[in-house]
Amino acid sequence: MKNINKILARLIVLGLVATSCSNLEDYNVNDRNITQEQLEVDFQHVGSKYKPIFENIYKYSPAAQYQLQQNLNADVYSGYMTNPRPFVAGANNTTYKMISGWNNSIWSIPYTNVMNNVQTISELTAIDYPTLYAVALILKVETMHRVSDVFGPIVYSNFGDLENAGIYDSQQEVYSAFFTDLDTAVANLMANIDSKSFASFDLSYDGDYKQWVKLANSLRLRLAIRISKVDADKAKLEGEKALSQSLGVMETNADGFFVNSEFDHPLTTLDNSWGDTRMNATMESILTGYNDSRATSYFDAPTSVSGTVKGIRAGLPLLGAYADELAQKADYIGFSAINDNIHTSKVQLMTASEVAFLKAEASLRNWSGAGSAQTNYEKGIQLSFDQHGASGSASYIVDNISTPLDYTDPINATNSVAALSNITIAWDGGATNEKNLERIITQKWIAMFPEGQEAWSEFRRTGYPKIFPVVSNQSGGLVDTDIQIRRIPFVDSEISTNSEGVATAVSLLKGSDNAGTRLWWDTGASNF
Template sequence: MTLNKIKRTAICFSLLAAVSCTDNFEELNQNQVGATTADLEQNFNNIKSLIKPAFTRLYISDVTWQYQLQQSLQADGWSGYMTTPNEFGGVNNHNYALNAGWNGYAWDDAYVNIIANLHKVKQRAEGKYDQFYAWSLIIKVATMQRITDMYGPAVYSKFGAEGLATYDSQEEIYTQMFKDLDFAVTDLSARIAAKEESKFTQTDQSSCAGSYSQWVKYANSLRLRLAMRVSKVNPSLAKTEAEKAVNQTYGVLSTNADVMKIKSPLDLNVIDVMSHAWGGLFMGADMESILGGYGDPRLAKYWNPSTIVPGEIKGVRTGIVYPTPSTYAAFSQTGDRTKTGEVTWMSTAEVYFLRAEGALRGWNMGGTAQSLYESGIKASFEQNGVAGADAYLADNTKMPKNYVDPINAANNAAAVSKVTVAWGTDKEVNLEKIITQKWIATYPDGQEAWSEFRRTGYPKLFRITNNKSGGVISTELGVRRLPFSANEVANNPKGVESGVAVLGGPDNGATRLWWDVNKANF
């Protein structure tokens, strides 16, 4: 795959510079044909223009090489979804030789293009136009959940403060994210009750279409995701926040009409471009093993048949020795699922699986663990336009299959996941079923899948065979986080120092995050 060279004539690298980069927004957003600042403020244009970039930057959906650096070269491979079978001159994150030039991009882009803008929204809207401030908080939480789950400590409460920004611990970030969602949900719910006409409609590029109630549902669903993430490190907080999310007046995503997604402004799907136009992004061996073993009809939606074994969908094992860039060029490339030009921020299926796990933990999730688990599978089948959910749910025989590499038998591997689909009686086994099915349904969002793998150990994935980390990263445990951005190290060294102080280990890919605790799931 071509690794496109980054070209930016000007970019603000440090967080201090990120704020100063946006200092001229008032000038940039002026109507050059005569509209005054008062006119712009009356129409909320001075706020709307700052929110718009988030719709394409949260999951970069309009520039392929930028998405590649934001997520494809990291979590999409570590999640087991897909792989880039080229070492780019001997360097490839998927063999744990972490590339600092790639791995800071998600951080830099989020702060420059989303968080700095949302800070401006806070300055202009808080206490004056609180519906926009509430909206910005939901987007801020969605952004920072991804950033903190990649890196750990980050700048949250002190963004925009005087001097170089210091970092909050991940525990502090999660605490503040819950509080920010409290404000957003309370404010927008009051406006719904008052029958206020939405002010978001012309700006909202998501499937919420400006609806306050849909944004509240999404905020509640985000809260549920955050709650589950902390379930092992702070189970009482997790239970409280999860039940608050599910039992709030407007609830969580519950039908496929609620799926939170955006349409790429260019009708582009960057994953499809990397796979087909660039010819270097292929299905991971774990997808072949798990979905192929289950006879899962979603497999043919996600991936095309290979030509290496004509008619068969064949994956490439991540983190092996790749003899040449073309060695695995005839394996399965992306299918219809990533040709729609749509990016899913959160699916209804994911929410059902979150609720299923909550119920398994004894929380009030509005249903039994089994019923919610089965609803999640049905929702995913419906979302992907495939039939046969009832028979699939009843299957207590099929299991993930062994992986066979038709190029090199040294890469063959016995299936590591042994669970069937049908609901069982053992609590830990049922959790593995829930997370495995959530992994299938969450495709292609490798970031969320990687986070859940780190939290639970599921689904069980093949280990890499070509570990080039020099002993830093365990082959058994895999990458646990991304090191802090190289631009931050250069431009905000005191900030990075404050982050390392609350990280709990060295600034490398082996240090576990706060919620990634080494303990049993129950």
């Protein structure tokens, strides 16, 4: 990040672009006889920067980049998916033998494709086009909180600063910066809420700034809940700000944040073409235990074994009975693939269902404006069923008997494991806050599928749902099998170019730079 020649070259380019766009207000009054068509062509200097931001919150194409950026880490660690073959003879990220070459994508894609473009947009729009700047800030926060929730400290407030490039913010500092950026974004949008200036560049909301404010408020609520165990006062302040803002948070499925990209969902390639990802055993345990009709909206029936759905334990080793990885894959590839309902949908980043569950937890924490915990909890379930066209929600919501099931591996019995929780579905007003929080997070976890990054973060924050540990732990003692993986170590590409910055970042962690060290908001303590 300290490559001065690259930075200087970029500043020269930015200067040229800024010059070409600096007189757009003059063009609007046509003082120089510039046509509307010419104005629109010129404005692509800004507008063209948004598409790569949308499509690299996680990378859609090529699918191999998404596989490295999220699928072989968060999608597995969340209990959603796992690989039907072990890769690298069973010593890889999914068994906690961290491969830095795989992890580089988690860091490089957001910085190269999101932060660089946001920086350019900011320099061109912050003063003269505040609503366009606002959208860039919201996208920036949505992207970079995910990066921070993987590594901890990140380069954020100093990004693009020539003198301080490469200096990290602690995770506490960066969360504070997220809230400040969301303040700016909401204020800018509210000042010109009916403008359609972003319509031709918007891959989510057709240029409707009211929806972008709802997203900003919902994102603020997510981040506030995330820090509620480590900074309760700040969390309450920010959460209540989100809940009291005049346009509110997401309430209907139409409010959800999805990206309508021209690329296919990357899971289509990983799942259908390569056969590299399948249902996780934890998903099977919970969905089948609850008789959850969303199971068949999420996953296909297995082709090699019996059952409605069939998952695989995470962290499979390469067992001696198999001559190679492909032989082991041949046995497990017939387990449940991801349903085309997920492949063909727009890429999901935040839903109204998630927000309803956030409000339910906010109510448990006595935040003003959150409403009834039970009402929000049941609404979250209903919204998810409606989103996926699933039936039976009325009886599901009041089910106070069903619990997660034991998992049985029909190929290798040593992978079988007893269910880790007896939590039921129906709201229990007489239960402790901790028990009802487990209900909230378990149902939120089901509803957020297939967005593994957020699901993994919530598992680390709360310990819910209770996810089966890996079969094989190859971390050499750095990660406790029962506590499970807590973060990704800083990557080689960053260490080699910004060693001083990384050394400072490591000093901001709670421990060593390894996968067993908890993040700032990950306290490991009671949730209440």
